[in-house]
Amino acid sequence: MPDRADTINTGTDAALPEVERRDRTLAGFLRRSIFRNRVQLLGGVLFAILLPLVFRFNLFDVPLTQSSLTNTIIGAAIALTLGFFFYRRLTDYPGTEGISYAVPVFALTYAGILVLFVFLRLDYSRYLFGASYLMAVIWFTALSIAMVRLRTYRIGIVPGGSVASLPDPGSVRWERLSEPRALPHGLNAVVADLRTDFSPEWERFIAETAIAGTPVFHVKQLQETLTGRVEIEHLSENTLGALNPNDLYLKIKQAIDWLGALIALLVTLPLLAAIAAVIRLESKGPALFRQARMGYRGNVFTVYKFRTMTTERDSTRSAREQAMTQDADQRITRFGRFLRRTRLDELPQMINILRGEMSWIGPRPEAVPLSEWYEQELPFYRYRHIVRPGISGWAQVMQGHVAAPDQVLEKLHYDFYYIKNFSPWLDLLIVLKTIRTMLTGFGAR
Known part of the structure; x- marks a missing residue:
């Protein structure tokens, strides 16, 4: 299976078509930003930690000298960061939309910090900690909904082999390539059956596409990424050693x-x-x-x-x-x-x-x-x-x-x-x- 950083499930700016990455308007900037991990995490900190503080206290009157408040801010920041990391890892898998998992994932990390507070007998603000969890869920659920609506993958298909068996998920728009010429603008990736004997022109096209930085997937790898299944066809491809778990x-x-x-x-x-x-x-x-x-x-x-x-x-x-x-x-x-x-x-x-x-x-x-x-x-x-x-x-x-x-x-x-x-x-x-x-x-x- 392709490396996580190269899959079409990535939450980075690479998930956007090239034409959108070149969009310099405010709307284009916002679309690009919403797919960046650092923007999502920073927004979560502001929305789930700073906002409850401002709502509870005046912005300039936050009593940071109170140990209970300091403990709550640090604990909520750790829970939010860990939750974001878990959340991103889980939503990399097929059939997993982030909309369904914000509540349980952040409940897990916030509960873990809460257990630590109780075990170490640390003072904390129940209101701020509970509000931080609620706002974190709202923030990342809203992000997931926006990403689902904004993100549509365009993948070029190199003709030949078993590419006809590719699934048809709603998040992918397939574009069949008819000639080995310049790569069409706006494609996120290219898929090909790399076991096929291509003509020299198509082989050159595939090589140039990869060199240019556009991901090139073997059809079987992309099927696994989209469907969550590993199809078994030849013993040479699925030996016991290759399938041994960690x-x-x-x-x-x-x-x-x-x-x-x-x-x-x-x-x-x-x-x-x-x-x-x-x-x-x-x-x-x-x-x-x-x-x-x-x-x-x-x-x-x-x-x-x-x-x-x-x-x-x-x-x-x-x-x-x-x-x-x-x-x-x-x-x-x-x-x-x-x-x-x-x-x-x-x-x-x-x-x-x-x-x-x-x-x-x-x-x-x-x-x-x-x-x-x-x-x-x-x-x-x-x-x-x-x-x-x-x-x-x-x-x-x-x-x-x-x-x-x-x-x-x-x-x-x-x-x-x-x-x-x-x-x-x-x-x-x-x-x-x-x-x-x-x-x-x-x-x-």
Whole structure:
């Protein structure tokens, strides 16, 4: 995938067409400025820190000698800066508009500073700190709305190869290049299938375009950037070594997973007991559902979930068919539908995390009969076992529940995007999207 600084998701002045960068009017200056990171951060400081101060005190009568006020200003500035950094990193990923993430991201950083205040027993102004958080959310949400409306990418397409498969997102305007002449004004980038044997004229054009400073993307790289999927076509392009995730982060992530599962299990024990009691009262059978699933490095393990279906078995259905959950599946109980929609049925998998079999975030583990079937139908399917399976994952928040082989292939593309971009930033984004999924019920069956 292209480097973050070169992707079309960049928040810098490069995101504007050349004709707009040359616009010297006041409107053009404002359009250019809104895409600059330093302008966004400086505006946030003025709007979220200075404005509440001016509203609370006279501009020239701010009592900076008060330790509580000084602590609040410093803490809010740190929370705002960290929030901006997290915010920019998260909105680099496909399908992530900043409009939806200002509230949770800044809540995370401001809450962290608040915990630090309490832990160190530092005095602070509750009014100014709360007002700073509210104004930060308003500022960056407004910025995101303005950027979405102002930013339209123009990308030139070099004919040949698989460029016809490029997606059609609303934020991109494709322009097909008919001749290898001078690059049209106003293009943000050029895309080409670099595996194609181009004529010397087109090769010279591509080289000159890159030398001139215009980004040139391979079609596959741009597809990944726009769709959040890594398509797998040839073994030579997707070897196991090339797809190996960061080994250090794997170990750190496992430690964080284990500690988080232990704390969550202790905190939610009353809720788990209540859910188990309702399940037992509603239908016959155990409260927990156990199933053999394919896990990390292809090892089979037993997954634990709250039971959401009746225990009756249909002798006319194969083991593979019984492992699938269909639309409006009649086996699902009334309370089970609620558990599936809210994802509360997944909570017992904290046991699997404590046993080192699963993670909070990762590709969903499949039932053994399904996994064996998918391995026969889909090439490279086993490569998804290179990381620990998760309670939630990139495919779940982007695609939802699927079972058909063609849909599973698309799910596999999402899984490989996760593995290729394995990082704490993507994990944090999936956590935020999972919370939204729990509230909306997206993808539940």
